[in-house]
Amino acid sequence: MKSSARENNNFREDVLGRANVEDTPELLAYYDELEKMNTAALWTVANKIEPWFPQSSSVPVLWRFKDLREHVLKSVSLVSPEKAGRRVIYLDNPGRRDVAAAVGWLYSGLQVMHPGELASAHAHSASALRFIMEGKGAFTIVDGHKMTLGANDFVLTPNGTWHEHGVSEDGTACIWQDGLDIPLMNALEANFYAVHPDLQQAVTYPVDDSTATWANPGLVPANDKWSHGYSPLLKYEWAPTYESLSRYAKVTDGSPFDGVLMNYVNPKTGGPVMQTIGASMQMLRPGEHTKAHRHTGSFIYQVAKGQGYSIINGKRFDWQERDIFCVPSWAMHEHANGSSSEDACLFCFNDMPVMNSLGLYREEALKENDGHQKIIA
Numbered sequence: 208m209k210s211s212a213r214e215n216n217n218f219r220e221d222v223l224g225r226a227n228v229e230d231t232p233e234l235l236a237y238y239d240e241l242e243k244m245n246t247a248a249l250w251t252v253a254n255k256i257e258p259w260f261p262q263s264s265s266v267p268v269l270w271r272f273k274d275l276r277e278h279v280l281k282s283v284s285l286v287s288p289e290k291a292g293r294r295v296i297y298l299d300n301p302g303r304r305d306v307a308a309a310v311g312w313l314y315s316g317l318q319v320m321h322p323g324e325l326a327s328a329h330a331h332s333a334s335a336l337r338f339i340m341e342g343k344g345a346f347t348i349v350d351g352h353k354m355t356l357g358a359n360d361f362v363l364t365p366n367g368t369w370h371e372h373g374v375s376e377d378g379t380a381c382i383w384q385d386g387l388d389i390p391l392m393n394a395l396e397a398n399f400y401a402v403h404p405d406l407q408q409a410v411t412y413p414v415d416d417s418t419a420t421w422a423n424p425g426l427v428p429a430n431d432k433w434s435h436g437y438s439p440l441l442k443y444e445w446a447p448t449y450e451s452l453s454r455y456a457k458v459t460d461g462s463p464f465d466g467v468l469m470n471y472v473n474p475k476t477g478g479p480v481m482q483t484i485g486a487s488m489q490m491l492r493p494g495e496h497t498k499a500h501r502h503t504g505s506f507i508y509q510v511a512k513g514q515g516y517s518i519i520n521g522k523r524f525d526w527q528e529r530d531i532f533c534v535p536s537w538a539m540h541e542h543a544n545g546s547s548s549e550d551a552c553l554f555c556f557n558d559m560p561v562m563n564s565l566g567l568y569r570e571e572a573l574k575e576n577d578g579h580q581k582i583i584a
Contacts, residue, residue: 311505344378359445513551
């Protein structure tokens with residue numbers, strides 16, 4: 208059998224990710240000497256730090272809302288927003304517990320607030336979004352822009368902006384999913400966090416002005432002076448999103464891998480909503496089962512509508528409305544709508560802006576088995 212280039216060059220990897228170099232007493236002593244000088248031999252870690260293909264430490268996980276909801280609500284009686292800072296139950300991927308990530312370099316959690324509660328205004332280097340899961344009366348204020356929020360709406364709280372969340376006195380208990388790139392900011396050693404000097408910020412614009420100004424299809428303000436790198440449309444509403452998906456579904460076959468997929472965009476640039484986090488909504492039509500593919504980038508999905516299942520690296524995950532699941536980088540995956548009469552919709556946030564801006568995106572379709580994975584028990 209023909210040997211590989213790395214084998215010919217004495218770089219064959221063993222189970223520890225090391226080159227094919229025998230540990231002689233002289234070499235072991237040499238390694239000890241290097242360690243004393245805070246150095247090491249590259250051949251001992253070459254294939255570990257430069258793998259043949261992406262080796263995600265994240266594992267596919269499904270977080271069932273019916274299991275989590277009771278525990279999220281229980282936190283209300285245990286801690287207050289004032290004492291906890293943010294009353295959140297975060298999603299802890301078994302392979303990423305050292306960085307508190309849900310998948311890859313993305314963080315996510317479920318936050319709950321009761322009527323009349325208001326968290327203090329703060330700012331941080333991490334970009335963030337909130338996707339509303341249940342309740343009435345939720346709102347977010349971002350740099351003086353107040354946005355009212357309903358189920359399946361999502362709001363941006365971009366890098367460096369002052370923002371705070373609350374629920375109106377006449378509302379109900381609200382739960383939403385947080386999505387941030389905290390692990391990425393920490394990996395880059397660029398994370399800052401600050402609390403507003405007045406604890407709360409003033410609302411300096413008409414309520415929901417962002418939507419009134421920027422959510423008009425094909426139209427932008429003639430006197431536009433927006434200069435930030437993130438979207439001026441800070442709130443993306445569910446009703447027009449679903450309507451757009453439904454219209455598009457009537458005139459397209461969709462993607463064989465993602466069904467009817469639409470990206471949320473910055474209306475000023477046509478690019479992603481924030482520099483480091485992208486977001487999308489996809490529709491799986493009744494009975495639709497996509498083909499399997501894999502790509503670089505980490506993805507966190509929430510089921511906004513319907514029920515079905517996904518197969519990730521050969522394992523089946525059955526999901527229903529409000530469940531959350533993740534697809535690690537380079538994991539083979541496919542999705543299926545479990546209903547023959549109703550569509551299913553998946554909200555997703557991801558690190559695609561990072562992958563694309565750095566030229567790191569790669570994709571590969573499964574060619575065997577008619578494009579579908581075999582289920583591994």
